[in-house]
Amino acid sequence: MNPPVLNGNNERQGIKYVPHYQLTFSLMNEDIKDIQPNWDYQYIHSQFNKQLLHLLKNVSTFTVATQIHHISPLAVEPQTKKEGDVLTRYLTPTQLPQFVNSADWNIASAVLTEPDIHFLLYLPSSPLTIQHGNKEVSRSFSIPKWGGVYIAETPKSEEFTLTSEELEPAIKQFLKQFKELLDISEIRTTFDKYRLRVEQPYYTTLTGFEMDQYLLRRSMENIFDTASTLNSLITLVNKIKNMVILQKIQTDTQTSLNHLNEALKLLNEGKIQEGFQNTKQALTLAEKSFFDPSMVGLMYFPTEHKYAVYAPLFAPIVLTLVRVSIKTINKWRLARKAKTQ
Known part of the structure; x- marks a missing residue:
């Protein structure tokens, strides 16, 4: 079954586009008294780069960080059930919003200038799953605009290293969650006449269709954000009389408009990659102009305050x-x- 999403509806759960993201992979061990784990983090990095990151290098750049937390108690108390002679624990969908124990898990990134996408691989000290209704069980879920979680099998030994084979189920789910967070739609084509359905497996690389849809969506977002930023700049200039606009701000603003017009032209011609790059440049220059130190100083220190x-x-x-x-x-x-x- 499909892993659950915390918001439980069809709202977009993706994060805002920026030129650079940080991916943080965290191995969360419930209790070091029971388990002392390690993992092949280089394999995770290589799989992400092989499947997705290298295809997105012209869209955004990514920094990958890994960490291990040896004591990661749950903030919620799982429910229990007995299966034969084994007592297993499970979480219900209503408990998932409290799964990430922000108070005790120090998983925040030290990099505050860029969005941080989190992927948590949780190692329970005893069997733990997510129970949906009757007998439907899953091990992963997504957190909109934040990241994803995968609950691994309980290790059979105290000291061990998660191998590439053991990491594969988690990586597949993380790749799917990553695409969702970037608002990359999966390709699904239905041929009603022949009752055939062709579906791209969610854990494989991007298709050309998915990439085009992603670039178009990001282009529209960049166009909207550029227009909004330039409009705010105009409002600021009109509000503060006798404002001195530096020549570099005028140049950057005009260049931003030129890139915006060029982007619209290219997108209309079906040149999606080139159009996206122009929207990217337009947004960068618009934000550079608006947040220029001279403009920010006037914004918070206008003439009347003197x-x-x-x-x-x-x-x-x-x-x-x-x-x-x-x-x-x-x-x-x-x-x-x-x-x-």
Whole structure:
């Protein structure tokens, strides 16, 4: 059966497009007293690169990180059932949102400037599965805009290394979840006349159709984000009067518009790869212009705020001038009054 998704509906669960992502693979051991594991993380990296990453190198770049957590207790208490002489544990779909124990599992990435996609391989100290209704059982689920989880078989020995063969089921699920997180639709073609269905296996590489659909979707997102960013830039300029726009910002903005127009032209001609690259450049330049230090400074420190800053500095001088002026006027009045008498 298909692994569950936490939101349980058809909403897109993909993450926002950026030129660079970090993939973090975490081996989560429930209790080090029962298991002391290791894994062939290089095999995971090579499989991801072979199946997907090398095909996406012109779209985004990826950094891969791995980690092992030897003590990873669950935040929820699994339910239990007896199968023969074996007592097994299981989680229900309602418990899955609390599966990732953020309070005790320190799996956050130190890289804060780019999206981090997590893949957790969980090693339970005793058999653990996900129970759906009657007898439907699965071992994996997706977390929208975050990553995926795979619950492995309970190891038979305390000290061991997960081999490439043992990692294969988890890798297949991670690849499927990765495609979902990138909003890469699986290709499914149905021939109603002959009742034939051709479906691309979810764990294999990308097809040309999937890549084109992915690039078109990302291109539309980039076009929308570019237009939104440039519109915000125009609003900012109109709001703050007498703003000095640096020449480099004007150049980048104009170049962004040129790339945007070129992208629309190429996409209309069916040149998807070239069109996407232009939307990528357009968005990069638009964000560069909007977040330029000179623009950000004016955004948070507009002209009217200068009066509030300089007022305390000029206040003593102004007060002194007022006092001197009052004394001078009073002396002038007294002198004038003395003359009239």
